[in-house]
Amino acid sequence: MSKMRYSRRSLLKTGAAAVAASAFPAPMIWAQEIKDITLRQFGTGVSNLNDVAVKVKEDLGFTLEMTALDSDAVTQRAATQPGSFDIADIEYWICKKVWPTGNLQAMDTSRITNYDKIVGIFRDGKLTPDSVIAQGTAPHTVGFTSGPGGTDFVQEESGWMTLIPTIYNADTLGIRPDLIGRPIDTWAELLNPEFRGKASILDISSIGIMDMAMVCEAMGEISYGDKGNMTRDEIDRTIAIFTDAKRAGQFRAFWKTFDESVNLMASGEVVIQSMWSPAITAVKARGIPCVYQPLKEGYRSWGGGIGLSSGLSGMPLDAAYDYINWYLSGWVGGYLMRQGYYSAVPETSKQFMSADEWGYWFEGKPAQGDITSPTGEKLAGPGDVRDGGSFEERMGRVACWNSVMDENQYMVRKWNEFIAA
Secondary structure: OHHHHHHHHHHHOOHHHHHHHHHOOOOOOOHHHHOOOEEEEEEOOOOOOHHHHHHHHHHHOOEEEEEEOOHHHHHHHHHHOHHHOOEEEEEHHHHHHHHHHOOEEOEEHHHOOOHHHOOHHHOOOOOOOOOOOOEEOOHHHHOEOOOOOOOOOEOOOOOEEOOEEEEEEEEOEEEOHHHHOOOOOOHHHHHOHHHOOOEEEEOOHHHHHHHHHHHHHHOOOOOOOOOOOOOHHHHHHHHHHHHHHHHOOOEEEEEOOHHHHHHHHHHOOOOEEEOOHHHHHHHHHOOOOOEEEOOOOOEEEEEEEEEEEOOOOHHHHHHHHHHHHHHOOOHHHHHHHOOOOEEOOHHHHHOOOOHHHHHHHOOOOOOOOOEEOOOOOEEEOOOOOOOOOOHHHHHOOEEEEOOOOOOHHHHHHHHHHHHHO
């Protein structure tokens, strides 16, 4: 085995290997050595998809076992069960909780084929040179560490990443326009008594509190210093507003997984709620009107990436790096962009999408023909434009990132009181 790794390193130094790698990000490990490798991955259901595992087996030759969990369970597993996984598909706000434990290993950016093509959001925090970095846990602030074995965060590109970024999005409220029947343009509508008994918010404290803050600020009730790092007083006031609304019957339900949110919206039990992009896609795929509504206050955003277990080494580690390079080579990005997400390396995803799909999902152009989901259901037709417009219009209007606050424990306690109220 050691001889094989030596030969592989020697091969990587040759010009022929470099040409092959640039022409197509094929696996660098010989198939006869990797066919028996199994990598265990876990993460949320939005990206731990069976189609991806099937494609990995087809393209790379090894087996990827995926487990889908809700965000709180993902956090707990990454922080407390390091021997139970090889790959953690997690969000950057979760990384802030997990990275200091030492359960993940720093990743060498020189081994990432398309590192130089990763969007600036994950490198220096800016979509464009003039961008203003939003509040909350912006991905670049927890994206780099000082070196191998590091459990710290550094604020500049260091050559060692905590997570290799994969997908991200600008989140907003989902609505049923057919059941609402009028324009919706502000986060404040979530607490409008007009929707009493037909509103919902997600029951994941670190994300839900951010949606609450967007609503309270839009209502003019609270002006936050940093919505992603509230004071105890700000937390108390935010929770109090939503607790009053809950006791008045504003909410039909609280959800943890996007499947739950799909069912609430598709049934018509809920007409306005916190939603995620694949949930919108799933509702529309059933032929039911559902809009990811652009709002004047902007978006709450998040980013996800792949982390590797600190116990991963040898051939499995090589396979994991090949998997990451394959992930960023375009097929997965194209698949996920058809759910409404963005790829960390958009230009490779473009190669796996039609010109019409790219125009609709990324450039904000009117569709020329039918736009379909990853599994083929119609989502839009000729002349339709994506909710919120182009990539730059949407990601350029991020108001805050999902976050972990200094007062996180206090916030979680107050959140639980809200759910129990």
